[in-house]
Amino acid sequence: MPDTGTQWSTTIRTPDQRLRVFVSSTLVELAAERDAARTAIEQLRLAPVMFESGARPHPAQAVYRSYLAQSDVFIGIYGDSYGWVGPGMTVSGLEDELQRAGHLPRLLYVRSPAPDREPALGAMIDRIRDGGESAYKKFSDAAQLHELILNDLATLLAERFDRPPRDEPPAGVAPPTPVTALVGRDDDVDRIVGLLDSGDRRLVVLTGTGGIGKTRLALAAMRRAAADRRDGAAFVDLSAITDARLVPDTIAQTLDLVVQGRENALDALRRRLSDRDMLIVLDNFEQVLDAAPVVADLLQHAPLLHILVTSRVVLRIRGEQEWPVQALALPPAHGEPDALAQAPALRLFVDRVRDVQPGFALTEQNTPVLAELCRRLGGLPLALELAAAWMRLLTPEQMLTQLFGRLEQQGTLVDLPDRQQTMSRTISWSYDLLPASAQALLTRLSVFADPFTVDGVVAVCSTDGADVIEDLSALMDSSMVSPVDRTDGERGFQLLEPIRRFAAARLTDPDHTLGRLHGHVLDVLKAADTRTGSQDLLMRRLDSEQLNLQVVLAWVGRTGQPSGPLVRALGDAWLWMLACGLLRQNAELWKQLQALPPGGLRTDGDRLAMQWLTANRLLNDGDFDQAGALIDQMMPHARRLESPGRLALLLTTRAITLPRGAHQHAGQLFEQAQELARGANDPLVRGYLLSHHGLLSCVDGQPARARDQHRETLDIADTLNDANLHAEAEYELAWDDLVLTDPVSAHPHLVAAEQGYRRLDHLDGLTRCLGALSELAVQHGEHHLAVRLAGSAAAAREQIGLTPWPSVAELEQRTTDGLRATLPDDVYRAQFDTGRRLTVQDALAEAHALPGHP
Numbered sequence: 001m002p003d004t005g006t007q008w009s010t011t012i013r014t015p016d017q018r019l020r021v022f023v024s025s026t027l028v029e030l031a032a033e034r035d036a037a038r039t040a041i042e043q044l045r046l047a048p049v050m051f052e053s054g055a056r057p058h059p060a061q062a063v064y065r066s067y068l069a070q071s072d073v074f075i076g077i078y079g080d081s082y083g084w085v086g087p088g089m090t091v092s093g094l095e096d097e098l099q100r101a102g103h104l105p106r107l108l109y110v111r112s113p114a115p116d117r118e119p120a121l122g123a124m125i126d127r128i129r130d131g132g133e134s135a136y137k138k139f140s141d142a143a144q145l146h147e148l149i150l151n152d153l154a155t156l157l158a159e160r161f162d163r164p165p166r167d168e169p170p171a172g173v174a175p176p177t178p179v180t181a182l183v184g185r186d187d188d189v190d191r192i193v194g195l196l197d198s199g200d201r202r203l204v205v206l207t208g209t210g211g212i213g214k215t216r217l218a219l220a221a222m223r224r225a226a227a228d229r230r231d232g233a234a235f236v237d238l239s240a241i242t243d244a245r246l247v248p249d250t251i252a253q254t255l256d257l258v259v260q261g262r263e264n265a266l267d268a269l270r271r272r273l274s275d276r277d278m279l280i281v282l283d284n285f286e287q288v289l290d291a292a293p294v295v296a297d298l299l300q301h302a303p304l305l306h307i308l309v310t311s312r313v314v315l316r317i318r319g320e321q322e323w324p325v326q327a328l329a330l331p332p333a334h335g336e337p338d339a340l341a342q343a344p345a346l347r348l349f350v351d352r353v354r355d356v357q358p359g360f361a362l363t364e365q366n367t368p369v370l371a372e373l374c375r376r377l378g379g380l381p382l383a384l385e386l387a388a389a390w391m392r393l394l395t396p397e398q399m400l401t402q403l404f405g406r407l408e409q410q411g412t413l414v415d416l417p418d419r420q421q422t423m424s425r426t427i428s429w430s431y432d433l434l435p436a437s438a439q440a441l442l443t444r445l446s447v448f449a450d451p452f453t454v455d456g457v458v459a460v461c462s463t464d465g466a467d468v469i470e471d472l473s474a475l476m477d478s479s480m481v482s483p484v485d486r487t488d489g490e491r492g493f494q495l496l497e498p499i500r501r502f503a504a505a506r507l508t509d510p511d512h513t514l515g516r517l518h519g520h521v522l523d524v525l526k527a528a529d530t531r532t533g534s535q536d537l538l539m540r541r542l543d544s545e546q547l548n549l550q551v552v553l554a555w556v557g558r559t560g561q562p563s564g565p566l567v568r569a570l571g572d573a574w575l576w577m578l579a580c581g582l583l584r585q586n587a588e589l590w591k592q593l594q595a596l597p598p599g600g601l602r603t604d605g606d607r608l609a610m611q612w613l614t615a616n617r618l619l620n621d622g623d624f625d626q627a628g629a630l631i632d633q634m635m636p637h638a639r640r641l642e643s644p645g646r647l648a649l650l651l652t653t654r655a656i657t658l659p660r661g662a663h664q665h666a667g668q669l670f671e672q673a674q675e676l677a678r679g680a681n682d683p684l685v686r687g688y689l690l691s692h693h694g695l696l697s698c699v700d701g702q703p704a705r706a707r708d709q710h711r712e713t714l715d716i717a718d719t720l721n722d723a724n725l726h727a728e729a730e731y732e733l734a735w736d737d738l739v740l741t742d743p744v745s746a747h748p749h750l751v752a753a754e755q756g757y758r759r760l761d762h763l764d765g766l767t768r769c770l771g772a773l774s775e776l777a778v779q780h781g782e783h784h785l786a787v788r789l790a791g792s793a794a795a796a797r798e799q800i801g802l803t804p805w806p807s808v809a810e811l812e813q814r815t816t817d818g819l820r821a822t823l824p825d826d827v828y829r830a831q832f833d834t835g836r837r838l839t840v841q842d843a844l845a846e847a848h849a850l851p852g853h854p
Helices: 032-045 060-069 093-100 120-129 142-160 188-197 214-226 244-254 263-275 285-301 343-354 365-378 381-392 396-406 423-431 436-445 454-460 468-477 497-504 510-527 535-543 546-559 564-572 574-579 588-594 604-620 624-641 644-657 663-678 684-701 703-720 721-738 744-760 763-778 783-800 808-821 825-836 840-847
Strands: 020-024 047-050 072-076 107-113 137-138 203-207 232-236 279-283 306-312 320-324 482-485 491-494
Touching: 020 032, 032 072, 060 093, 060 546, 072 093, 072 120, 072 142, 072 320, 093 120, 107 142, 120 137, 137 142, 142 214, 142 343, 188 203, 188 214, 188 306, 188 320, 203 214, 203 285, 203 783, 214 232, 214 279, 232 684, 244 263, 244 279, 244 285, 244 763, 263 285, 263 604, 279 285, 285 306, 343 365, 343 381, 343 825, 365 396, 365 663, 381 396, 381 423, 381 825, 423 497, 436 454, 436 468, 436 497, 454 468, 454 491, 454 510, 510 546, 510 564, 535 546, 535 574, 546 564, 546 588, 564 574, 564 604, 574 604, 588 604, 604 624, 604 644, 624 644, 644 663, 644 684, 644 808, 663 684, 684 703, 684 721, 684 808, 703 721, 721 763, 763 783, 763 808, 763 840, 783 825, 783 840, 808 825
Parallel strands: 020 047, 020 072, 072 107, 107 137, 203 306, 203 320, 232 279, 279 306
Antiparallel strands: 482 491
16 A cells, blocks of 8 residues: 555554543433433444442542543533532532543533422532533433434534544535434434445435435434544535536535646546545435436446435436435324324424423423324424424414414524525425426325325326326425325325425316316225125225315315215215214214205205215214114105115114114014015125124024024125124124123134224224123123223223113123122222223223133
């Protein structure tokens, strides 16, 4: 190797001499935070130096002072405790460590809030603040502290421990130093660095829509990966240029490379980088895509060179490894505040709110509101940061109400580049780079509220003279459309909510596209023929279009379009609506149906379909008398207009609504329904008819007949692959065996029913399982458990407004009457109240202790 003449001004360390980072904190109180600090230090391949209590041949003071003397960086972590003041000391060991680290670069972190902080520690923190020599950052938990240390330590190393330049410095322009913590991206950083370190991936391209955090992620990956490159790393900002011909000059200028003689900038880069083992980050490449061959050229001429690119569009060159940067994971729609707070999107939002509102904390009241805010913004980091800045003035509820308007007010964060001052400007940056046909497609895609498929795009958005698939590919390439999972397993795509709103504002003829969405939703509903049962795929396909259905319902109601075709299709999809809880008084979809103008129902068939849905809604909400009266009102028109299968279903529903004790009348209705169903060629109707007729037989003291009916129900369910009917049949077979006092045979049926209802997320079915399990517990002599299970079922039903069918209520009432007769009243009440405090899941877990449970 030739001698370059380079003179190094520092000692050349052997490989085992890593920089030592001393961690100062109390031990027990901050154990989790110490572990987080250790992990962050080791993640940067540095050596943590941590004083631990225990037996040793030297006094504690001598140990930590010796450790400090051998350390290169000091990290102080402070919570509530000031620590122990040793013999002959005027300050605690914690403060002594801080004072003795005055010669070292210091990173200090203070936990907040800390209402129980000892006064001595509070005074020490005040002295740090007032002294002005060191600043400190606040953290709320170990996870946040880990991210702060990881970023701050990397920045400090870049500033204080950068190795001396060679005769030709690899980087003449310092990369931007982030002033905020990187939240929720640890896995991304690890995997991107892993790609760069793998040896066979020398070009990694981070793609994603504007504001997704590509640059921030690239900077974090660069700082990590630079440690493994002999010649370090360089950051090249391309945001100021739009002429691809200027890219080589911009890279050369960043690297302080001087073009010599007749060579051009690309020649100089080839010459100077040919033996360099380094990483170059090219930021904002999307507006100079024609320079992609330059990237390929450099990689060919510099075998040790690695390039990390951020771009809203892929480069489309060989060897390119795309890494799509996704939005931050969102809080779930339902969950406890502690679980919601763990979502990366909410963690980032809270971190940025604390920048403008120190001491801000999540509470049971504000957590669900802020979780909804994060969901509306789709986890887009820039949108979250712009929204967080407004929290210095607005409450969470006010911010949620004014959300998208506030995101369009510039100047919220003045240090952001002009293109990121508002969400519209950020999205326009990508939109303006699209061809006109792709721009038009983007606006039409804004009508989709659910993830869409390619077939859906063709059905709703295709136009004459445009290749909609090619335009969709262009939108994917530019990160305006993102891939996403759909409930039905189809390949899905979506617009993040800020992009969807941007596109919707530019849709010039929304009624035309919404009309085509109406047709698409109708086709999906018609494909889910009730005669095929609640087949899993069909039900999941309807699930995947539910929000689109709500968009169409709103459009039909707003524009006065005929609503009959949609209502009739929904009437045929009654089973899906019932299973999903959409036929409840407080369900959003039902509210939309109820609000449709009556004039939109233009035929008797339309009005019958609406009455059928209303009857199911009343039945579902336990208003059996009204449901029965409405069916009686429908029957004359239904006999004239409806098929034998629908008539059989109406008679079955009427029988279900009859009060307890009206067994003879119910039996007559079931027999009439059976006659109609035999000639209807509708196995689903026959299956549900047998299911409910069998329940009546069971209640009426004919469990053997009921078992035959329910076995036939199970056969139909299996033939149709109907998961809901299968679970119902297993539940009913369990009751048949329980009425026959055969708990051993009943148990496996209940296990199968519970598993089926769990897969369907069928809470009504699970509460019915609790009622049957209560009777099973009685037959096993577990009377206290039986009462608790009944109490849990009652509480769950009250909470969400569930009312069991009269036949089910009669069976369960027999169980509770027996328990009241067996147990003292105070014991019964105590066990019942205990059960009311159990969730359905907890109660089912207790029932699993019964004999015979797998």
